[in-house]
Amino acid sequence: MSIQDKKLVSLLEWIKNTNDEQLKPSSHSYISSKLEVKDYGINGGRGINATSNINRSELILRIPPSFLLNTNTVITHISKYNDSIKLSEPYYTSLYTPYNNLSDKFTKVYESLCLTDLLNLTSFQLLSLYICLEKQRGENSFWKPFIDMLPDISDFKYTPLIWKVNQVSNYEKLLLLLPKSTKQHTDNVYKRFMNDYEIVENLLHKKDFKNYITIELFLWSWMCINSRCLYMTLPQSKTSADNFTLAPYVDFLNHSCEDQCSIKVDGLGFQVFTTNSYSKDQQLYLSYGPHSNDFLLCEYGFVLPYENKWNDINISNFILPLLDNNQIDFLKDNDYYDNYTLTAQGISFRTEVALAVLQEQNPQSSRKLQALLNGISDGSVYKYKSDLLLIEILEKIIHTCNNSLYLEYSDDEDIPTRERKRIIGILYRNMLDICKQVKEKL
Numbered sequence: 405m406s407i408q409d410k411k412l413v414s415l416l417e418w419i420k421n422t423n424d425e426q427l428k429p430s431s432h433s434y435i436s437s438k439l440e441v442k443d444y445g446i447n448g449g450r451g452i453n454a455t456s457n458i459n460r461s462e463l464i465l466r467i468p469p470s471f472l473l474n475t476n477t478v479i480t481h482i483s484k485y486n487d488s489i490k491l492s493e494p495y496y497t498s499l500y501t502p503y504n505n506l507s508d509k510f511t512k513v514y515e516s517l518c519l520t521d522l523l524n525l526t527s528f529q530l531l532s533l534y535i536c537l538e539k540q541r542g543e544n545s546f547w548k549p550f551i552d553m554l555p556d557i558s559d560f561k562y563t564p565l566i567w568k569v570n571q572v573s574n575y576e577k578l579l580l581l582l583p584k585s586t587k588q589h590t591d592n593v594y595k596r597f598m599n600d601y602e603i604v605e606n607l608l609h610k611k612d613f614k615n616y617i618t619i620e621l622f623l624w625s626w627m628c629i630n631s632r633c634l635y636m637t638l639p640q641s642k643t644s645a646d647n648f649t650l651a652p653y654v655d656f657l658n659h660s661c662e663d664q665c666s667i668k669v670d671g672l673g674f675q676v677f678t679t680n681s682y683s684k685d686q687q688l689y690l691s692y693g694p695h696s697n698d699f700l701l702c703e704y705g706f707v708l709p710y711e712n713k714w715n716d717i718n719i720s721n722f723i724l725p726l727l728d729n730n731q732i733d734f735l736k737d738n739d740y741y742d743n744y745t746l747t748a749q750g751i752s753f754r755t756e757v758a759l760a761v762l763q764e765q766n767p768q769s770s771r772k773l774q775a776l777l778n779g780i781s782d783g784s785v786y787k788y789k790s791d792l793l794l795i796e797i798l799e800k801i802i803h804t805c806n807n808s809l810y811l812e813y814s815d816d817e818d819i820p821t822r823e824r825k826r827i828i829g830i831l832y833r834n835m836l837d838i839c840k841q842v843k844e845k846l
């Protein structure tokens with residue numbers, strides 16, 4: 405049995421938890437016997453395979469609350485090492501937290517944190533910190549079987565954030581080759597990451613724990629969360645971004661554009677139902693959301709090279725510099741400022757509004773514009789000039805894409821650089837396809 409197979413067996417034993425008398429059978433995880441984890445190699449890494457036919461609307465997975473890694477479970481587990489943290493809410497007290505009393509240098513960190521310290525962190529910061537510490541606790545960690553099955557940092561080799569933080573070979577050149585909107589997205593992800601790292605580092609520093617978490621470890625933990633978190637409302641969350649959980653085993657489901665499984669979260673935990681029927685040996689998928697390749701690359705580290713119906717192009721960089729102050733004020737007042745996109749189907753309504761505003765000296769007093777915004781007019785009065793400007797923009801993008809398509813077939817001697825260039829080339833090819841389809845329709 406390979407090491408990976410042994411780790412998977414441990415994960416299954418841990419998550420089913422059938423040996424523990426304390427736990428009611430209804431709280432054991434349910435993993436349908438029609439499922440197996442399969443390695444799809446370069447086509448998505450590990451995924452879930454149907455070992456026999458599965459019906460539509462069939463319950464295939466149920467992971468009880470105690471085995472979900474989120475703010476609730478983290479705070480409850482930490483409280484077991486810290487007498488100052490008194491929890492009374494049922495979403496904490498109902499959790500199963502076998503306290504094994506295995507103190508170590510990392511549980512000293514838990515001893516030093518008060519509840520306010522924990523609640524002042526975002527879910528993302530708290531979980532990143534916790535996974536870094538639990539990973540280093542090894543055998544002492546309740547979560548070891550789960551942490552052992554998390555991906556390796558090399559599984560994120562296509563993520564531009566990793567290129568930048570780890571300064572991989574040719575990273576500066578690679579970042580410059582990215583389409584502008586992907587570069588901007590990368591800068592935003594980088595800011596989010598650095599901000600989380602600094603906050604966690606400052607907290608540890610304040611408590612006198614130095615060199616407990618390297619940036620490399622934090623990056624791994626942060627990317628594992630970013631690429632595997634699933635939406636789940638949590639009672640103590642301050643923002644919608646805090647509403648997520650990690651769900652062992654469910655997180656083996658790979659992404660497809662079409663929803664093929666649905667999620668239900670209730671007192672029983674995190675449940676997955678099929679929304680399709682599957683035949684034996686088919687891979688099961690879950691849609692992570694309506695994400696373009698640009699988004700998938702920056703946040704998850706992969707792209708769907710051929711069939712991503714959510715691909716779009718952000719053309720804000722072309723439109724924003726053309727707006728005068730009056731037009732900017734109007735768009736801001738009406739919540740239409742920035743984020744102008746187009747897909748293979750055409751421009752978004754936001755983009756249509758921006759192109760119409762560009763044709764108005766005094767947008768505030770234009771009845772035509774008001775009619776467009778209110779849905780009374782179809783905006784055809786603006787169409788001729790909007791199309792002319794759009795063609796100009798499309799031609800500029802087509803020119804850039806044509807000059808960058810070679811990247812997909814790069815013959816760079818350095819293999820990692822060649823692979824990363826191939827992914828960048830795919831982004832340009834996707835953009836070119838959209839531009840051509842939109843142009844044909846004008």
Ligand SMILES: C[S@@+](CC[C@H](N)C(=O)[O-])C[C@H]1O[C@@H](n2cnc3c(N)ncnc32)[C@H](O)[C@@H]1O
Pocket residue numbers: 447448449450451555559631632655656657658659660704705706707708
């Ligand atoms: C929630 S995990 C899914 C399980 C993952 N494949 C694994 O080996 O652990 C998300 C990660 O899986 C990979 N992934 C998911 N869907 C994919 C797809 N359609 N094509 C390629 N990679 C995919 C990406 O690396 C992504 O960051």
